Amino acid sequence: MRLIDLSSPVDATLWEPDPVEHEVLTPREGAVHMSEEMRTHFGIEVGPDELPDGEFLSLDRLTLTTHTGTHVDAPSHYGSRAGYGDGVPRHIDRMPLDWFLRPGLVLDLTDAPTGVIGADRLEREFARIGRRPAPLDIVLLHTGAQRHQGTPKYFTEFAGLDGPAVHLLLDLGVRVIGTDAFSLDAPFGDIIARYRATGDRSVLWPAHVIGRDREYCQIERLANLEALPGPDGFRVSCFPVKVAGAGAGWSRAVAIVDE
Template sequence: MRIIDLSSPVDSSWEEPDQVVHEVLTPRQGAEHMSEEMRRHFGVEFAPDELPQGEFLSLDRISLTTHTGTHVDAPSHYGSRVAYGSGIPRHIDEMPLEWFLRPGVVLDVSDIPLGTIGAARLEKEFARIGGPPEADDIVLLRTGADRHAGTHRYFTDFAGLDGPAVDLLLDLGVRVIGTDAFSLDAPFGHIIERYRATGDRSVLWPAHMAGRRREYCQIERLANLDALPGPRGFQVACFPVRITGAGAGWTRAVALVED
């Protein structure tokens, strides 16, 4: 089995709307930290210099949002109330794991560099690859936006789905939709410009707002979709980190390909 990494890194040197803060304690600093923590919490005295080479273990402290790097959005990310089930959306720790290990289908929509991808464009891609996704397939949108990862353009130059396109996939039984772009919706500036021109609230983050009507998850900030062997013939594993009560969880998304 071949494993293809579909994840973008968490990198504190990259430009981010919410900047990542990454602090590293060296093995020597880790020894000093351990010594202090053992004394404070357990009443145990242990000098760092008693350790081999005076070092213990390194330690990383990271401050970031759950939407940094490749992550899975939970239904609770889309709003506090939904129009299905109990009316209360599920958090990321409540989602069934079965959703996140499924056959994958990649849709190449990289011919739309900026703006909105509609249902007609998806249907054209279905015809090109020999048919639509099946129920429970994980659909991955290859927009090509990941080539800008780490730069300002990553947040401004990409394309996202409109509401009818999301509904088309959900009508097929798809429950997880991924993209290599910053968002499954179009860029913020594009959305606001359309809203100011039309006054139509349905253009305001329609892919995310669809999650208030129907339960599904998004994977955002994927990468390397051009390395997949074809539109089908692989499984996607994208289990989200189990963060209690969170609207998203990071994932190390990969494709599993049988050779």
């Protein structure tokens, strides 16, 4: 089999609205830190220079949101109530694992301008590739947004789904929808402009708000979708990190191509 990395990095050098802070303790600094920790918490005296090469282990400390890099949004991210089940949306650590290792279907939407992608555009793509998603397929939207990764444009110039497009995929049995863009919804500026022009509240982040009444997950900030072998013929593995009580979890998303 062949593996294709579909993940964007957590990288403190890239521009983010919520900057990533990455502090690195070198192996020498780790030795000093370990010596102090052993003395303070366990009463054990071990000098840094007693360790091989005067080093212990490096240590990385990061400050970031669970929506940095490639990540999976849980239903609890969309709101505090659910119009299904017991009325309480599930956190990321409670989602069924079998949603996150499934056949994939990538849709080429690279011609979409900044703004919204409607159900009619998805239907045209289904017709072009000659198939529709099967229940529980993981649908990936290749919008081309990755070209702006690491810059402010990545957060303002991309295309996202409107409400009918999300409903179409959910009606087909899809439970995980992925995108190479910052959000499955259209950019903030585009959404607000359409709302001010129409007064229609249904244009306000519909892809996320629909998740309050229909349980599903989003994978945002994917990458490398152009490397996939075709619209199908691969599986997607995108297990989220098990962050207890969280509305999202980071994922190392990978396509598995059986050869």
